[in-house]
Amino acid sequence: MILVGLGANLRMADGTPPAVTVLRAAAELADLPGMRGAALSRLWDSAPVPPSDQPRYVNAVLRLEGRAEPEALLSALQALESRFGRVRSAPNAARTLDLDLLDLDGLVRDQPPVLPHPRMHLRAFVLAPLAEVAPGWRHPASGLSVEALLAALPEPERAACRPLEPQPRLA
Numbered sequence: 595m596i597l598v599g600l601g602a603n604l605r606m607a608d609g610t611p612p613a614v615t616v617l618r619a620a621a622e623l624a625d626l627p628g629m630r631g632a633a634l635s636r637l638w639d640s641a642p643v644p645p646s647d648q649p650r651y652v653n654a655v656l657r658l659e660g661r662a663e664p665e666a667l668l669s670a671l672q673a674l675e676s677r678f679g680r681v682r683s684a685p686n687a688a689r690t691l692d693l694d695l696l697d698l699d700g701l702v703r704d705q706p707p708v709l710p711h712p713r714m715h716l717r718a719f720v721l722a723p724l725a726e727v728a729p730g731w732r733h734p735a736s737g738l739s740v741e742a743l744l745a746a747l748p749e750p751e752r753a754a755c756r757p758l759e760p761q762p763r764l765a
């Protein structure tokens with residue numbers, strides 16, 4: 595099982611809003627060679643972490659089944675980010691699209707891409723959508739369930755993250 599986190603908080607240069615960018619990127623990921631069984635969470639609306647005056651984010655998690663080498667998958671994610679107008683600047687800068695490899699078949703490794711994603715267990719905007727597509731998931735390094743990790747977060751962080759209403763769809 596492959597889990598990818600998607601995030602966006604800037605319109606693309608052509609005006610495409612973050613929610614549409616996330617839906618289109620998820621569709622393209624599901625179409626990568628060798629991938630099947632795609633399941634996309636709802637789109638979540640979340641306050642920027644760390645708190646800042648950046649726009650709120652649209653976040654989602656995509657679950658895929660398929661064989662992939664971590665490095666090749668990372669390259670594919672970065673190529674997709676570039677195609678969706680991502681300009682790499684400061685680490686937490688606003689972005690048109692951010693794709694994070696969260697988990698690849700439970701691998702634990704400390705070479706890029708570091709797996710599982712080193713901050714995923716601290717982020718409500720990752721864990722809440724992840725729980726929708728992989729409710730039985732456990733953190734590969736700690737063994738903690740997604741429910742336990744979510745419950746361990748401060749309540750204000752969980753509250754800063756809610757499903758988008760209404761849920762946008764691609765035309």
Ligand SMILES: Nc1nc2c(c(=O)[nH]1)N=C(CO)CN2
Binds near residue numbers: 685
């Ligand atoms: N709510 C939210 N905050 C963020 C996000 C994100 O996807 N959602 N991504 C970041 C850079 O990885 C920094 N902060």
